[in-house]
Every structure is written in C-alpha cells, then in structure tokens.
Amino acid sequence: MSSLKFGTSGLRGLVTDLVGQASFAYAAAFFASVGKEAGASREVVIGRDLRNSSAGIAATVATAAAAAGLTAIDCGPLPTPALALEARRRGCCAVMVTGSHIPEDRNGLKFYRPEGEITKADEAAILAALGDVATGAPLPPDVPAEQEPGAIARYRRRYLDAFAADILSGLKIAVYQQSSVARDLLVDVLAGFGADTVSIGRSDTFVPIDTEAHRPEDVAFIRDVMASSAFDALVTTDGDADRPLLADGAGRIVRGDVLGLITARYLGADAVVVPVTAGSAIERAGGFQRVLRTKVGSPFVIAGMEQARRDGSKVVCGFEANGGFLLGSDSPIGGNILPGLPTRDAVLPILATLAAARQAAMPLADLVVALDVGETASNRLQNIAAERSGAFLGQLKDEAFRRDFLRPVGSPQAVDEQDGIRIGLDGDRTIHFRASGNAPELRCYAEAKSAGDAEDLVRWGLAAAASVMDGTAK
DSSP: OOOOEEOSSSEEEEHHHHTTHHHHHHHHHHHHTHHHHSOSOOEEEEEEOSOTTHHHHHHHHHHHHHHTTOEEEEEEEOOHHHHHHHHHHHTOEEEEEOOTTSOTTEEEEEEEETTEEOOHHHHHHHHHHHTTSOOSSOOOOOOOOEEOTTHHHHHHHHHHTTSOTTTTTTOEEEEEEETOTTHHHHHHHHHHTTOEEEEEEEOSSOOOOOSSSOOHHHHHHHHHHHTTOOOSEEEEEOTTSSSEEEEOTTSOBOOHHHHHHHHHHHHTOSEEEEETTSOTHHHHHSOOSEEEEEOSSHHHHHHHHHHHHHTTOSSEEEEOTTOOEEEOSOEEETTEEEOOEEEEESHHHHHHHHHHHHHTTSOHHHHHHHHTOOEEEEEEEESOOHHHHHHHHHHHTSHHHHHHHHTTTOOEEEEEOSSSEEEEETTTEEEEEEEOSSSSEEEEEEEESSHHHHHHHHHHHHHHHHHHHTTOOO
C-alpha cells in the first residue's frame, strides 16, 4: 500500500512510493485541477531541498508540467518560502520537493497557488483529479526545465531591504548548517545585518532536524557547541527552511511558539493566528488586539489570517508551535515595508528574535524569561488506529467523563474542541489530546509553570488515555 498522504502541510511518504509514476501523477493532478484555475500564467516554478531523492523527483515534476502545456522553471535548491515568493512575483503556481523535517527515506511535494499555499479544498481537488491521470503508461521523455538562479537572491533582498543594516551588530552567532537548504543563505543574511557568524556542522548527508520534537543527539550537539560561551545564539532550520531553530547562549532551545510570540511583538502585529497547540502565553504576554486559534496545520492558520484581515486588522501574522512564521499582511518596519508572505518562513523569526534581544539590550535567555511563557511538553502513543483515538476523544467531549478522567491531576476548566480536546486545568495548566494528521498516533501536549510538571502531565495523560482505549481504566 502506498504511504503517500496529505498531512498538515503537503503530500508526504516513502521515497520508494513517490519517485517516478507517483510524483508525475500527483503533479499532473495538481496542474489539471488547482493549477488550471490559479491564473493565466503558463509557468510553474519548481524548487527542492538537499535530499538525495529531491533532484530526480523535481525533474519528474518538470516533465509533468511540460505534459500539461506549462513552462517549468527550475529554481534549484532553495527555501520553500523563497519559492513561494518567486511564485507570487511571477503570478504562477509552484511545486516544492521536500520532506521537510522527516528522515531521508521519505520525501514530499508542497503545492502553491500564485497567492500562496493550497487549501484543504485544493487537496481534495488534487485527489479527485488523480483518478483521471493514467498511471500504467510509461512516463513521457524528460523535458528539462528552464533555469532560474535568481530566486534565492530576491528572497535574501526581501529582508535586506526591510530591516536596518545594523540590527544584529555586536552579536556572535553559530550557524548550524547541517543539510538545511538555507545553510549558506543564513550566513549571508545574518552577516549582512552586522552579526559575526561562525559556520558549524555542515553535512553531506541529510540531517532530519525537527524544530518541535528535538532529537536527543541534536540537543546534545547544540549544548556542546554553546558550552564554550563563545556565542550569543545558535541558529538553524529544518530541511526546507520553513521552520526555525534558535538556541540561547547556554544552548537552551527556544520553543517555536515563543519565537513566534517575540517576532509578532517585534513587528507590532494587531492580530495573531495560531493553532491550538501553541502556548497560552500568546494571549497573556502578547498584548495583541486579537488572538485567533485554529486547527493544526498552516492551511488553517492562513484561513484565520484571511478572516482577521476581513475583520479589519491591519498587521496580521500567524505562527505554529514548530516556529514557522506566516506574515499575512504587509508590515511596517521603521520607514520600510516588509511585504506579506503567507507561508511558513524560518528567516523572519530568526532575524526578528535576535533583533528584539539586541534592541532590549539583554541576552536572549533573559528576553524569554521576561515574557513568563511557562513550560510545555508533548509526546505520543504510536500505532493507535484512528477509530481508537477518535472514540477516546469522543468520550472526552462528555463533561462527566472528562471530570472523572482528569480527577487525578486537577479540575477541568475551559475546553477547546477545534482539533482534538484542549482542556484548561486549575493552576494555569493545560492538557491537550489530538489524533495526528500524519500518522496513526494519539498525541498529548501539556503546559505548566515548570518543565517537570508539564512532562509529568504528559506522562500521566498518555498512560491514562492508553488505559481507557485498552478498556482497563477503573
């Protein structure tokens, strides 16, 4: 059975399931459905990350574009937001070949309209069109794409034109290059704003950096690098550079939703849109006129930003718990304007967070402490069929069951049922259960004043959920 599936952002699956006929078919279905409706341009821009499989898949996508009567423009390896920016500039669709943060034996496709990411309705249209694509016939001969090396330079210029040239002056930054497609771009951009950069950890093999669920080896590497006290911060991104990772001078990784909070404050946002998994400090410490919470996934955040603009908000942004930052409107910065880019971006939150710490004349760690963001934890139960997790979540919607279930850890307060069940507990704590959109898993998230309390709450939550689903709860 094919592993290919649309998740919270894009199509993903095993490389063995995606190469060849499958990538041609999905690209053809995109061009025949969403791409056909997305404007008059007969071009499509194509980009990729640095996985071994990505160049070949990108070439297949270019062949599918030619078969659909489109001109394929190859932008080469570049960040996903840079490709989205090029699509907006040209008024055309885009396909990014990337598996984001997942291991190298997997890959994926991210599809873009000229104005930005496709919606969940677009995903359904692609799946419907897939049935009309011939899957048994040999692929047509490869059609080389036209080369466009300038897209990444225009993405770099987007930031150099908006921010003051000295915003990072005096900071010494370690750039963990690994296999991020933005590894050289990060050095150029940070140095362009006055930072003293040192490149470390460049890798010829793919490193699956997850900016939300950190691997122990990545945490250890970062702490070892920062133990010298030689750097003010360390920065890196996931594979396609739409999710940032930033560590303070002691090697402590700053949560993605905290990076988003700092960035939104730095930009003077009126309205902020976040998924239900983001921490509650956004309402408490943000000072925003409006905070709108959505289901998990960038398409839902984008829809929320569009609603905020319709409601009259001027500077609108969104971010996810993984740190990916979406700018839903133009944003004034000093005397300049940073144009909106409503797709996840890693460079903006890295720049804005470092600039905010320098502007406040305090180390990044002190800036985070001043926000009183609390602590979060998360984990998962694997191999939980959707029917089992769905039945458990259905039980949690019942007030009496919820009260009895949570009695060992506290008293339930407010409940949010947008994406799973997010429950406020006494003592300024939350516990949140949801089924994964990418795998047969039940996930549990918790928030508390201390890291130990948050971790204890997650451990209890997963054990208690397992006993209910196994029918052993008393």
